[in-house]
Amino acid sequence: MSAKSSFTLSVLMAIGLLLMLPATTGHAGEPPPALKEIVETCASCHGQDGVSAIVNTPSLAGQPDIFIQYQLVFIRDGTRKVEVMQEMAKALTDENIRDLGAYYSALPPPPALADAPAVDVAKVAAIITQRHCDSCHKSDFSGQGETARLAGQRPDYLIKALSDFRAGVRRGRGMGTMMEVSVTLQDPDIQMIAAYLASKP
Template sequence: MPNILKILVCVATAAGAVCAYAQMDPAQMAAAREKAQVCVACHGPDGNSQNPDYPILAGQSWRYIYIELKDFKEGRRSDPQMSPMAANLSQEDMVALGNFFAAQKPAPIKFQVDGAKVEAGRKTSDATLCPMCHLGGFVGQNEIPRVAGQYPQYVKKQLMDFKARRRTNDAGNMTSVAGTLSDADIENLSHYIANLN
């Protein structure tokens, strides 16, 4: 049986976006893989970044990838590398890329595990109720990203950006939570999350 992915097709209407599932056939998957080749330089083969400054996209929620690409394209999120990359993407491109990366398997990262930071991060996660949105194991859901197994440097930067309000393209949840965290909390959380696979 061929490997067929479900893809969400959205059509803009006066009332907003109407979305319906369609099938992503092998030809569409191959086309999405071709579109994703430009992403390899930063995000690695099949979305498994080898650079701790860039997120792992493999296994990420397709919807989260789609929303972030749309936010980069429309200026709600800014990054010197990603904003220009997203500028010329069509809605179909963003959906296809989201589905392609969601279908990939995340590879474990290599980093120096600090057991004390991991345990302190676990306690901070429980105290701030992170799993309420990111779910147990930080696997994410829908527009809430999978952050399990991301590089600690990347997680730390995103949390610091939310805390300093350099990143505000969330619904306010992350800026609110990050604002309550100390720099040590953020360091510990980044180690805890990175250690989850």
């Protein structure tokens, strides 16, 4: 199968998955019983409450439900290469993925980074306005649907993600756009954007 058709297939599968009825879950913040053991594994990298303390590893708390589900489908089928997660993602059922989306999206988002390096806010705002980052990620950068939350995300991870899109090595829903908006960013721009977004509540 060509890379393009397998990509299209994984998008169709993701859409099919999202259209199914949501599984009944426990209270917000409590993983449903079937998820307890799985979430323990995830927590070893993504943090106990979905707030990551590990370099280059994203916080998941407060990410949009659908964004999380899409990324897990992409990681499970290898469209998005995350080697450290590949094996465990393969073991996730569609139901697990729906429950994980519901669970992490309901957790309180990570707090704004207090000691982010100072940035020239006018300069960052100009880059963001020119490239319409806020029209997809929302003006408070809390994300929506398939579009990630960026506010309060780890700055090292934001730098990695933007560099991966720029280099064309990360594939996913927003691939075309994210490559387009990042391809002309210089390293100092990316560092500035990351510091700015990480310090957003």
